[in-house]
Amino acid sequence: MDTMSTTRRAEIGDLQELLALYRHLTPDMPELSDDLAKNRWLEILSAEHVAVFVVEDKGVLVASSTLITAPNLMRGATPHGFLENVVTHVGHRRHGYGREVVEAGLGEAWARGCQRVLLVTGRMHLNPHVADFYTSCGFKSGRAGLMAQRPIS
Known part of the structure; x- marks a missing residue:
């Protein structure tokens, strides 16, 4: 990783750059109105169970991840952690930035007492290196996951 980079929690002023970064993961992401984006961003930043991490290199956001933790009554009442929206700018991949935001999310999850x-990710079928990357970050195949999508009205 570049010595000029910094891994940190996202801040209010990161919104527009973060939205641009997300397009490197989902190019066809719908445009948000300024009001909706700002209000949702403020909601995310103020949620005690959500943490957004970014890597900034030479003043530019190059990677991000979002950790969501949820209280739980199972497994000794330890919370669950969910790592979402892991994205690295296309021009900055394979430099360790993705690993930095994954490790930041995992570190925060462990600090919050998460057991797991x-x-x-929907990217493993598109790129076999995605599975290798997450395995190298400490993830392993476990239980099968299923997803329901809200019906289009």
Whole structure:
């Protein structure tokens, strides 16, 4: 990883750059109105069970991940962790930035007392290196995951 980079929690001023970064994961992501984006961002930043991590290199956001933790009554009442929206700028991949935001999310999950962190990605069938990357970050195949999508009205 570049010595000029910094891994940190996302801040209010990161919104537009973060939205641009997300397009490297989902290019066809719908545009959000400024009001909706700002209000949702403020909601995310103020949620005590959500943490967004970014890597900034030379003043530019190059990677991000989001950790969501949820209280739980199972497994000794230890919370669940969910790692979402792991994305690295296309021009900055394979430099360790993705690993940095994954490790930041995992570190926060362990600090919050999570017993496990779940990650779901739809990218493994598109790129076999994705599974290798997450395995090298400490993830392993476990129980099968299923997903329901809200019906289109």
